[in-house]
Every structure is written in C-alpha cells, then in structure tokens.
Amino acid sequence: MLEQTEYIPVLAFAIQPACQYIVEYFGDDIHPGDVILHNDVFTGGNQNADVAVFKPIFHEDVLVAWAVCKGHQADIGGAVAGGYNPEAREVWQEALRITPVKIYEKGTFRKDVWDLIFANIRYDIVAEDIKAQIGGCVVGERGIKALLQRYRLDTFRDHIQYLFEATEKMVRSEISGIPEGTYHGESIVFYDGIHEGSTMKINLDVTVKGGEITFDFTGSSPQTEGFVNAPYAATASAVFLTFLMLINPDIPHNDGILQPIKIINPEGSFLNARFPAATTFGNSITGPISDAIFKAMSQALPRRVTAGWNRFLGFTLTGHDPRKNRPYVDILFLALKGGSGGTWMADGYDHIGLINCAGGILAQDYEMFEVHDPHFLIKHEYLADSAGAGRWRGGLGVETEFVIQGEKVTGIAFGDGIEKEARAFGIFGGRPGSANRIELRYPDGTVRVAKSKEIIRDIPKGSIFYEIAGGGGGYGDPLERPLERVLEDVRNGVVSIGSAREDYGIVMDPETLEVDEIATQRLRGEANE
Known part of the structure; x- marks a missing residue:
C-alpha cells in the first residue's frame, strides 16, 4: 500500500489482503487494460457489500503498482435489499459473491461478465457507482504513469522503498514510547440475530515488546450461527484504524505502518469466521474491537485513549x-x-x-x-x-x-x-x-x-x-x-439541570440558571466522601 485517501479506514485497510489474493490467483495472467472486480470475504474481502475495483498499472510492460477503489454499495444481491440480512446463516443468503473476475481484459469490456453480475443486483445505481470506481482507478493509473514518465522506474521504486522504511521507523518509534508489557481488554457484542440473549466476547491481549505491538484475540467467542461474524480482513482493519488513533496522526498511511503490528486471530472465532459463515455484520464489530483496544491501552496510554x-x-x-x-x-x-x-x-x-x-x-x-x-x-x-x-x-x-x-x-x-x-x-x-x-x-x-x-x-x-x-x-x-463548562452546556440545552446536579454536583436555579454555591459545595463534598 503506497497511499490511501482519508475517507473510510475500515475499507482502505482491507484492500491489501484482497490484492494479494488477486495477484496469486491470476499469476502471470495480468495485463495492461485489465480491470478486476472483487468483494468475496473468504478471499480477502471485508464485507460483501464493499465492492473493490482493481486496475494493474504497467510501465514498459512491467507491472509496477495497482490502483484500487472500494466502496459500499446500495445492494449486492442476496435475500434482502441493501446488503444487511440479520436472518442469514450462510454467505449465500447475504450477497452475490464476486471472487476475482475481469470486467475488462486487455482493455476489452467483458459485457457477458458485467451483465451476469448486474442481473443479480436490484438497483441500476450500483452499476453506475462501479463505473465511477473504474474511473477513479483510471485517474490513479494516470497519476502513477505521469510520475514514472518523469522520474523513471528505478527512482520511483527507490523513493517508495524509502517511504516505507521511513514510515516503519516512525511507527516503531511510537511503539517504543509505550511501556513494554501485556495489557488486557474485553468487550461484549450482544445478540447474534438468531438466539435471544446471545452474547459474543472479545478477548484481547496487547503485547508491546521490542518496537512491535501484537494484538492477540485468542479466547474470543466461537463463530456464531447468525451474521454477527467478521472475516479476517475486517478484524485486521479494526485493529489498524484503532491503533492509528493512538499514535502520531502525521505518520503517512502506507505499507510501512503495518510491519510492526502483528495480529493473532485464530480461525473459527467470530472475529475470523470459517467458510461459509454469514459475516455482513463484521465491519460493525469494529466498535466492540475498538472498545477492547481502548480498555487495554488505557493502562499504558491513559492520555491518548x-x-x-x-x-x-x-x-x-x-x-x-x-x-x-x-x-x-x-x-x-x-x-x-x-x-x-x-x-x-x-x-x-x-x-x-x-x-x-x-x-x-x-x-x-x-x-x-x-x-x-x-x-x-x-x-x-x-x-x-x-x-x-x-x-x-x-x-x-x-x-x-x-x-x-x-x-x-x-x-x-x-x-x-x-x-x-x-x-x-x-x-x-x-x-x-x-x-x-x-x-x-x-x-x-x-x-x-x-x-x-x-x-x-x-x-x-x-x-x-x-x-x-x-x-x-x-x-x-x-x-x-470546570463549572463554566457545565453552565455552558446547560445554557446550550445539551445538559439538563437535573444532570448538572446528579452527574456534575452543581445546583442551579431552574429559572435564572444561577449556581447555588453553598448547595453545590455541600453536594460535591458529599459525593467525594
């Protein structure tokens, strides 16, 4: 990963596993003018509604980079419109699975493949959105080719390598500033959509050692019968985006940030579900994963979480x-x-x-x-x-x-x-x-x-x-x-007089909003006893 736009991080950090799979899947059968469509969660995707367009970038017949554009679609087939099916028990009830497929091959549009895909999608707007994503990849390709034309391939590769190495050093420096040790955090996800009262536990140990940080989810709940599961890419994205909230925000987002971050996520848990599990809720498990990370890291970085x-x-x-x-x-x-x-x-x-x-x-x-x-x-x-x-x-x-x-x-x-x-x-x-x-x-x-x-x-x-x-x-x-901050919130109508009293220990006249200082001192004194 060379660069990503600042928009939806859970999508961006899920691009690398899918791109790696595509490279392995096609091998030498990747050519200038190819455009590849993909969404499948069991071949590197993070959510089937998040459809990615991949375009290889060549310079003098050498594959040098990829332009990728990923977006959440209004529909991607499946049993219900919109992509979210709480009744799903397997992936086929959720969406059309698009394993890597060429919609352009050597510059030639594959109408048969395009029509097959969009015959299974409810809304015409999705096809238009995919066309826009293809256009985004063309713009990205054009920009990289302009760089290569100006600076040549060797210089381009040297600078990319320097950028990756410099970024990795910055991240390792940030990690070295965290006290070494193992920190524990937990959180609970409620209800799998099928079994009333069901809960899923996230069990997390974060280990900081030698300039690296490891997120170990061993001991988390097994995968569920419902759609409250995540593929590996969704969980990894949740880890990356949450950890980056805790370090220098000026560090570039490229492959260098990923090297010192290790993830242990055993297959078969609801954070790394086995085929053919339903997984549409996986992106949404980011919230509980972040909860567990913040709770763990609050022990080491109390002023950053x-x-x-x-x-x-x-x-x-x-x-x-x-x-x-x-x-x-x-x-x-x-x-x-x-x-x-x-x-x-x-x-x-x-x-x-x-x-x-x-x-x-x-x-x-x-x-x-x-x-x-x-x-x-x-x-x-x-x-x-x-x-x-x-x-x-x-x-x-x-x-x-x-x-x-x-x-x-x-x-x-x-x-x-x-x-x-x-x-x-x-x-x-x-x-x-x-x-x-x-x-x-x-x-x-x-x-x-x-x-x-x-x-x-x-x-x-x-x-x-x-x-x-x-x-x-x-x-x-x-x-x-501070009292003045509470007063400001009360005047703005976002904190009630009752909350000011019960939560903040401030007694106010409901008509004038003046503070009763004696009653406030007494109330706060009682709360501190």
Whole structure:
C-alpha cells in the first residue's frame, strides 16, 4: 500500500489482503487494460457489500503498482435489499459473491461478465457507482504513469522503498514510547440475530515488546450461527484504524505502518469466521474491537485513549416510492450517527457516527433526504443528556423522527448498543453514554420497538420512524469538570439541570440558571466522601 485517501479506514485497510489474493490467483495472467472486480470475504474481502475495483498499472510492460477503489454499495444481491440480512446463516443468503473476475481484459469490456453480475443486483445505481470506481482507478493509473514518465522506474521504486522504511521507523518509534508489557481488554457484542440473549466476547491481549505491538484475540467467542461474524480482513482493519488513533496522526498511511503490528486471530472465532459463515455484520464489530483496544491501552496510554464511542444502530428502509414509481433503498445515516468518547483535554465529537468510519460518513442533507426517498422529516436534533458525563464529556447523540411515505416497506435493523451494558463506556470515572433505540409508530397507534438485529416487514405507509443514536462515554470524574463548562452546556440545552446536579454536583436555579454555591459545595463534598 503506497497511499490511501482519508475517507473510510475500515475499507482502505482491507484492500491489501484482497490484492494479494488477486495477484496469486491470476499469476502471470495480468495485463495492461485489465480491470478486476472483487468483494468475496473468504478471499480477502471485508464485507460483501464493499465492492473493490482493481486496475494493474504497467510501465514498459512491467507491472509496477495497482490502483484500487472500494466502496459500499446500495445492494449486492442476496435475500434482502441493501446488503444487511440479520436472518442469514450462510454467505449465500447475504450477497452475490464476486471472487476475482475481469470486467475488462486487455482493455476489452467483458459485457457477458458485467451483465451476469448486474442481473443479480436490484438497483441500476450500483452499476453506475462501479463505473465511477473504474474511473477513479483510471485517474490513479494516470497519476502513477505521469510520475514514472518523469522520474523513471528505478527512482520511483527507490523513493517508495524509502517511504516505507521511513514510515516503519516512525511507527516503531511510537511503539517504543509505550511501556513494554501485556495489557488486557474485553468487550461484549450482544445478540447474534438468531438466539435471544446471545452474547459474543472479545478477548484481547496487547503485547508491546521490542518496537512491535501484537494484538492477540485468542479466547474470543466461537463463530456464531447468525451474521454477527467478521472475516479476517475486517478484524485486521479494526485493529489498524484503532491503533492509528493512538499514535502520531502525521505518520503517512502506507505499507510501512503495518510491519510492526502483528495480529493473532485464530480461525473459527467470530472475529475470523470459517467458510461459509454469514459475516455482513463484521465491519460493525469494529466498535466492540475498538472498545477492547481502548480498555487495554488505557493502562499504558491513559492520555491518548478515548472513552467508548457509541455503537451504531443502523436501519435500512426498502420499498416502493409512489412519487417516482420505482423501488428505493435507504441506509439511514442521518439517524445512526452517535457521539464519540471524551479524551484527555477534549470532549467527544457530537454526532460523528460509527468508529469504523472515523467520521468519514456524513448525514444526508435534509432536503435531499426528502427529495431522494419518500420521507417527511419531523425532527433531527442533538439529544440532551445523551453524552456520558465526565471531566471531558462524551459527544452528543441525536434523535431523529420522520414519516415513512413509501409503500410495501421493509425495515432492517442491524446494530448494537440498545442494551444498558452496550452503551459507550466511560473511563477513569467517566459515565457511559446513552443507549440506542428505534421505534416504529404505526398509524393505528401501536408502537414496535426494534431489536438490534431483525427484519420488520409490511411497515404501513404513514408510520413514524424514531431513533435515538446514543452519545459517547465520558472521560474522568464529572466532579472535576470546570463549572463554566457545565453552565455552558446547560445554557446550550445539551445538559439538563437535573444532570448538572446528579452527574456534575452543581445546583442551579431552574429559572435564572444561577449556581447555588453553598448547595453545590455541600453536594460535591458529599459525593467525594
């Protein structure tokens, strides 16, 4: 890996295993003008909905590099639209598996292969997105060829090798600054989508020694019957992106960063599931993996870790749009983006979203949310008291409410964080963030509370969708938060007077918002006893 764009790290760090497999798979049968499509999780992919385009780059008939563009698609076949099937028990119920296949061969478009693939995908927009990815690879190829034309191959290779070696030295230097030892962390994933009350444990030992760091997941729960499993590439991506949050952010992202990082992830666990397991939820396990890493590394790097991030609760709506007389699918990014954890000297980010995207996914524009799909937005706003209290509080979550105006609608819940124990954890005395929740309020007045993983069919037109995306965990004792910061939050409506009293030990007049200093001193004194 020479370079990657700053967008969705869980996708970018899963490119190398697939590219290595493609090189081995085709051997000498790779030529200028080839374009290869791939998504298969059992040959190096991280999620079947994340489809990658690979284009070899040649210079004077020598293969010198690859341009790769990967993206999450609106649909990739399988039993349900949108790519997430909580009822899946095997990979074929999830998606079309695309093992490496050439859609261009020596510059010639393979219409038969293209038509076969897209005959199995519900939405025309996916083909257009793949075309855009091909275009991205062409642009990348053009840039590398321009460098080679200017500097020649030997100079190009020398500089790449220097960049890799320099980056590796920087990462090893960062690791050498961590006290040597073995640090333990655990986290729990709740409900596999099939067995009520099921839990999956992440067991992690992080060992720092000799300028290298090893993440050992031995002892984690075995793979599940449901779709709450991860392929190796998804777990590895989660490790890389989380560890990079703890070191110098100016270090380049290339192959050099990977060399001092070792991963032990036994096959057959739910973090490295064997074929033909369902694995679509694998990217989402990044959150619990990050939790375990932060808990382990808090013992060695207390001022670099964050408290827990909100574990996102996703929801997909599919159905018929009567305005346009066409099918539609919408993964509700507007609703699912919760808060990140607080850290030393900084509150968490509000409404940042899932950690595997590290803020890279944006909520839809309100107008486009309504124009593109049959929704009528009622509310989308920060949720008071959703952030975990702390010396540095967590980021705020949001609540979202809209009317479903589609017909023949199916909803698919895929996520975590509705259980009390799955809230974003607080650290060093900080409090947890709020839990997630999804309600479907039907026109007849009944309310259905969604499970974290289920398919809800036949949602009536006119139903109201309501979601709480919880806040991040707090860092440090809330009683140590400066009074003026709490007052600012109260005035801004993100911390209630009740939370100011119960969590931060500050007594305020509900009318004037003035602090009762005597009562505050007494309350804080009692809390410290």
